[in-house]
Amino acid sequence: MNPLPAIAAIPEHAARIAVIAFHAFTQLVRMKVFYFLAFFALILIASNFFNLPQHEGPEAAGVDVLRAIKSWSLGAMTLFSVVLSIVSTALLLPKDVEDRTLYTILAKPVPRLDYLAGKLLGVLLLVFVSLAMMDALMTGILHIRTNMVLADQMTFAEARGWPAEEMEALKTDILAQGPTASLQGAVLSVFLRATIIASLALLISTFSTSTLFTTIIAFLIYFIGHFQADARAAFLSQEAGMSDGILAKSVTLVVALVLPDFQLFNVIDAVIEGQVMPLVLLGKLTLIGLFYVVFYIIASWLIFAKKEF
């Protein structure tokens, strides 16, 4: 009996990774994870009615609602993407080991790196699709609401007989609070942060013994990541007075290598305030994201390649 012709040419790594990624994505989708979108829709609707006390003049009326929509939406996106990234990644590997499905996969001509990369990509695909859906919902509602605010304000300004250039400036200000390119950049930043945390969870799950352990440690590192920069700065300022700083520099380098600095992603808050997100900054965040993903995957592979089942 001859082997099938396709076997003669060993498939490309990319094709195999894609098979595992789409499978992991299907697995997670069939776990009904998209139900959280209903919660997101509720949050979004609630944010429409969440009126902060009015501190500004009537010319700013409605703008705070637009900010609230963005703030609540991006907050929910961050929460869902981080939880999805950590829990899904922490779940997939131990489940395969426990159910012995991993045996049947690794008994096929599947390199362990392909398996890991496929699983991570599957989770990232899920996070990406979820964020895209949430983004579409947010952008849609924000678009409608911005037009409503704009119409109100224009009526208000016309009634007061504002000059044309002032009305134009008001219009620009209001549109800056609506669905802008920077807002899409902020959503992409949320995805990049989720990418880093998912690959970190993958690394932890290669040596952890349970889903719970992986989840807890990943969340801890996520929170530490928000204080990492401050701690590093404080440490450096202390060390600078005592030595030439080589030790301090190496320690901070190691810390920065292992623990990502999530403060870099605080640019999202500026976007909520209506500021423009420079493209260079987005490029920098993308590079940082890529660096950590590659670093964590290689580290995961080094551990996973030696693992016995």
Add this chain to the structure above:
Amino acid sequence: MSVSPPAVEIRHLVKDFKTSFRRQPLRAVDDVSIRIMPGEVYGLIGPNGSGKSTTMKALLGLVAPTSGQCAIFGKDSLKVDSRNEVGFLPENPYFYKHLSGKETLEFYGKLCGIRGSTLKDRVTELLELVDLTDASHRRIGGYSKGMLQRIGLAQALIQRPRLVILDEPTAGVDPIGSREIRDLIFKLREQGITVFLCSHLLEQVQEVCDHVGIIFRGKMVKEGRLEDLIAIEDQTELILKDADPGLIAEIEALIARDAKAELIRSGKPRTTLERLFLRETKRQETQPK
């Protein structure tokens, strides 16, 4: 003409596992050597915890040998390409519950690089082989134990491997399901596929295997051709049908006259409980309701 390499070659395999509390590592497999030639059906038998599964996992590269080498058709087991020629059914397999039987086979097929109509045809062929065509669109989560084992066997065969490794293929399966799996092993043997199976159900091993190894506490204690191992050289068996008592008496008298021969036992042979069960369930099935 080049001589084809053995389907399985395990040389002086030793596997130690580190234990948390004891300093002394646990030796699961101790200097085991197995050579299986293409087309053979080899049964590795031994009690639970004797090292059968560890030997198989070492052969599949799932565990790294402490010392010794394993090879599949001459290719080192620790290399990924050795897995092109092998299909594996683990003990009590659980496949992805969210996939149907058909999707499961497609997934494993794609992992082996099979695509398009080749994959579609192969999946249909295998579903027919393991008699799961009717259940092919049902989720694996709803499969019975026997069906799981059969879909497991089908996924092991997806890329037409020349070697199939089966770890306790009939564990926990009812006699009918067990018989179906045995029939499938016979079919594999007819197709010239090498089968390496391990089991502690000795009767089954005796039925399907032509070579047997007995492993105990990690050591290979006996190995060889089944016929050679179980034959009782100084005894002969005669089974007669419709023989009248006169003929039996004559045979017995003949034996009594011989100075050397001795009649050890005579009487009616008994069917096995398994055969009885299969016959009765089949009869019930064929009877009109």
